[in-house]
Amino acid sequence: MEIHDLPGFTLPLLAAVLAGGLIGFEREWRGRAAGFRTHILVCLASALLMELAVMQGLWRFEPLSGTNIVTDPARLAHGVLTGIGFLCAGVIFRSGFSIHGLTTAASLWITAAIGLTFGAGMYGLGAVGTTLTVIILVGLRLVSARLPQTAVVDGTVTWRRDAPDAEAAVHAALTDCLRQPRADRHDLIDGGEAVRLGVRLQKATPDQIRALAARLRTIDGVVGYELDPRDD
Incomplete structure (x- = not known):
């Protein structure tokens, strides 16, 4: 990778930071354990790893002579979403008979998926996913506040x-x-x-x-x- 390639690599990362910040802000506002910084880092890491996967042709390794290398970026995406499960498990806890943190765990999982989307260069899909996630977390909270409080x-x-x-x-x-x-x-x-x-x-x-x-x-x-x- 050359220095003039950096702008093309930077845009997905900046989009991931923005998306993670928007989702994390709602969790931070609600006082959850995984908040602003956690969601930004999850989204940024996912985008960074996905960029790394889709640009395997730029990796510094020499293939054996006569070999044909076929890359599969989806395998790294599967690994990211599997690994994020361990982080999600850390925000789920039990208090008495109640289970708390499921919504925060789900927000981390969707944040990782959005980061992968931006890392793959699919900005439109990532923006739609971010918008829908914010609407679900913020908009539906406002709707539920108007319903009978049970x-x-x-x-x-x-x-x-x-x-x-x-x-x-x-x-x-x-x-x-x-x-x-x-x-x-x-x-x-x-x-x-x-x-x-x-x-x-x-x-x-x-x-x-x-x-x-x-x-x-x-x-x-x-x-x-x-x-x-x-x-x-």
Whole structure:
């Protein structure tokens, strides 16, 4: 590669930086673990590696005499998308019964795909992919804000085993505040001195969650609770 070839190589990289920045800005604004810089680096690395793959004819190696080398840039693209899975796994975590970070992992994956697209020189397709991704992350968030505010809530309630009326009171509170709660698991903890109930609450509004928390605080024998709305 000569110095006069640099402008042609630079444009895909700059486009990748811009696309990664637009997507990463939304994640940074939402306070996610993988934000502005992470998305830029993912998109830039993908574009850089894809450029490297499509320009294998410029690599500094001498083929054996009489051989015919056939390149396949798609193989490197497959490798990038496989490798990005390890980075995506790092932003997915479990809190209690809830799984968080799936949207951020998906945004990293699509950012890598957009970077590969720019690296292959397909600017129009990359621009469309970037636009659609930003619309999905930002636009649909604004749409959901106008919808009734409900959430799936993963919760735990813990009460002393020697409080005979606590279990019935807990179930009554769950049923009164939120219809048809789903009990996922029962645990005997603290050496058998306490019982912990894991529940999943469907379509819970903020007012219902606050009312349930207030109700649980009044139950004699309840020593702890956790109500964790899902939010990617």
